[in-house]
Amino acid sequence: xxxxxxxxxxxxxxxxxxxxxxxxxxxxxxxxxxxxxxxxxxxxxxxxxxxxxxxxxxxxxxxxxxxxxxxxxxxxxxxxxxxxxxxxxxxxxxxxxxxxxxxxxxxxxxxxxxxxxxxxxxxxxxxxxxxxxxxxxxxx
Amino acid sequence: xxxxxxxxxxxxxxxxxxxxxxxxxxxxxxxxxxxxxxxxxxxxxxxxxxxxxxxxxxxxxxxxxxxxxxxxxxxxxxxxxxxxxxxxxxxxxxxxxxxxxxxxxxxxxxxxxxxxxxxxxxxxxxxxxxxxxxxxxxxxxxxxxxxxxxxxxxxxxxxxxxxxxxxxxxxxxxxxxxxxxxxxxxxxxxxxxxxxxxxxxxxxxxxxxxxxxxxxxxxxxxxxxxxxxxxxxxxxxxxxxxxxxxxxxxxxxxxxxxxxxxxxxxxxxxxxxxxxxxxxxxxxxxxxxxxxxxxxxxxxxxxxxxxxxxxxxxxxxxxxxxxxxxxxxxxxxxxxxxxxxxxxxxxxxxxxxxxxxxxxxxxxxxxxxxxxxxxxxxxxxxxxxxxxxxxxxxxxxxxxxxxxxxxxxxxxxx
Numbered sequence: 001x002x003x004x005x006x007x008x009x010x011x012x013x014x015x016x017x018x019x020x021x022x023x024x025x026x027x028x029x030x031x032x033x034x035x036x037x038x039x040x041x042x043x044x045x046x047x048x049x050x051x052x053x054x055x056x057x058x059x060x061x062x063x064x065x066x067x068x069x070x071x072x073x074x075x076x077x078x079x080x081x082x083x084x085x086x087x088x089x090x091x092x093x094x095x096x097x098x099x100x101x102x103x104x105x106x107x108x109x110x111x112x113x114x115x116x117x118x119x120x121x122x123x124x125x126x127x128x129x130x131x132x133x134x135x136x137x138x139x140x
Numbered sequence: 141x142x143x144x145x146x147x148x149x150x151x152x153x154x155x156x157x158x159x160x161x162x163x164x165x166x167x168x169x170x171x172x173x174x175x176x177x178x179x180x181x182x183x184x185x186x187x188x189x190x191x192x193x194x195x196x197x198x199x200x201x202x203x204x205x206x207x208x209x210x211x212x213x214x215x216x217x218x219x220x221x222x223x224x225x226x227x228x229x230x231x232x233x234x235x236x237x238x239x240x241x242x243x244x245x246x247x248x249x250x251x252x253x254x255x256x257x258x259x260x261x262x263x264x265x266x267x268x269x270x271x272x273x274x275x276x277x278x279x280x281x282x283x284x285x286x287x288x289x290x291x292x293x294x295x296x297x298x299x300x301x302x303x304x305x306x307x308x309x310x311x312x313x314x315x316x317x318x319x320x321x322x323x324x325x326x327x328x329x330x331x332x333x334x335x336x337x338x339x340x341x342x343x344x345x346x347x348x349x350x351x352x353x354x355x356x357x358x359x360x361x362x363x364x365x366x367x368x369x370x371x372x373x374x375x376x377x378x379x380x381x382x383x384x385x386x387x388x389x390x391x392x393x394x395x396x397x398x399x400x401x402x403x404x405x406x407x408x409x410x411x412x413x414x415x416x417x418x419x420x421x422x423x424x425x426x427x428x429x430x431x432x433x434x435x436x437x438x439x440x441x442x443x444x445x446x447x448x449x450x451x452x453x454x455x456x457x458x459x460x461x462x463x464x465x466x467x468x469x470x471x472x473x474x475x476x477x478x479x480x481x482x483x484x485x486x487x488x489x490x491x492x493x494x495x496x497x498x499x500x501x502x503x504x505x506x507x508x509x510x511x512x513x514x515x516x517x518x519x520x521x522x523x524x525x526x527x528x529x530x531x532x533x534x535x536x537x538x539x540x541x542x543x544x545x546x547x548x549x550x551x552x553x554x
Contacts, residue, residue: 053493076493
């Protein structure tokens with residue numbers, strides 16, 4: 001599936017929820033299922049700055065596609081990064097670089113998009129895209 | 141709960157007080173706002189907001205040196221505010237009151253001034269309970285002067301260990317910097333003892349009063365403190381203004397902090413002479429409206445009375461502590477007997493950020509994180525806490541809402 005298709009799938013899932021509580025509960029559950037980063041990559045170098053909680057992200061290339069794994073010490077943050085990883089992981093770097101993130105707004109998590117928000121969703125997106133740019137440059 | 145016939149609620153009608161604060165009737169995320177982030181900034185009553193509006197509507201002008209009526213009126217209002225602040229903190233002279241942009245500015249002003257007074261081998265003492273604002277300027281001062289920074293350690297209750305403080309003091313000690321109340325835990329520190337002991341070895345003492353001033357009315361002369369710093373926005377006043385109290389002898393000794401207008405007596409390209417106190421430390425056009433409104437905020441709080449405020453807040457603190465401890469796995473950090481109305485807590489196995497996020501969805505404003513006091517978090521080996529800081533306009537019903545909110549957060553996040 002393409003990034004856009006995955007994002008539409010996420011939008012569909014979230015559209016079933018009636019209130020914030022159901023949305024957050026689902027996000028918390030997604031956080032619990034996040035493909036966990038190998039402990040050896042949970043280093044200070046892999047911490048995303050700008051988050052009140054700690055977020056680690058690791059990226060690896062496999063057959064021209066970028067695989068993300070991540071973790072956080074806060075479960076809601078973990079849910080947010082899980083949504084991003086699901087949307088971006090296992091995709092070619094160039095698609096990740098050009099991917100939109102409007103779907104965050106559409107699934108009712110708009111408040112997390114503010115650049116001043118302490119959870120750093122914007123920093124997370126930036127970091128995932130940075131990985132994509134780095135690997136894309138390597139491929140050339 | 142103490143519900144005797146002499147309960148404070150008899151003379152203190154919190155529902156009437158709440159009507160003074162327009163913001164308390166707004167909704168957040170569809171729920172009535174429960175504002176428990178008072179230690180970060182307090183809310184502003186309409187009596188204080190009105191003074192701000194009145195100033196800009198009727199008196200706005202640049203102060204001092206103006207020959208025209210508006211300037212004179214604005215100057216009078218600004219200087220009247222200084223007298224109000226002097227009276228409130230019981231300073232000996234009004235020129236011992238320096239308007240600043242806030243506590244951090246006041247600390248930096250003093251730290252900067254001491255650069256030229258310290259030498260290598262001198263020692264300055266801070267406490268383990270400090271806000272980063274009362275750590276970093278002194279570290280910078282040490283880098284500039286070669287002085288050594290020593291730290292009074294804390295214990296599990298979140299109190300300073302006074303025996304250790306006694307040991308740190310020596311004839312090399314030149315300065316001691318401690319907060320009156322810890323922002324992260326609410327501990328009220330024994331500043332009377334600290335000031336007395338520091339003076340015995342000839343050291344000056346600066347007390348960071350940012351967190352005490354909303355709850356306690358300090359008497360700087362009785363305390364015999366050398367410097368006391370506060371921010372107006374923690375005392376129902378506006379942001380961007382605060383006060384540095386300094387004993388006259390110290391303020392005369394310290395060099396000016398910033399150069400500019402207002403702080404000079406005479407300027408030629410060969411030499412500038414500085415203005416007298418307090419203007420020596422008030423370069424540039426000050427926060428005129430802020431200063432005047434700060435005075436109004438002090439009037440408002442004194443109108444209620446600090447004894448009444450302290451007693452009611454203590455009642456709230458006891459109620460909230462007892463209530464929150466009913467939740468399994470909830471741990472309170474900062475359990476000193478001497479506390480202001482601050483409850484710093486965590487739920488076992490749950491990140492404070494998650495709890496704060498869920499509470500926000502319920503309209504409850506708390507602060508999460510390290511509260512700019514990382515050394516305290518390191519001591520407890522935690523990433524941070526959830527901090528509910530209560531004020532005299534909060535109610536027991538709001539504490540019940542917090543209690544239900546924390547239970548809900550626990551259920552969702554476990």
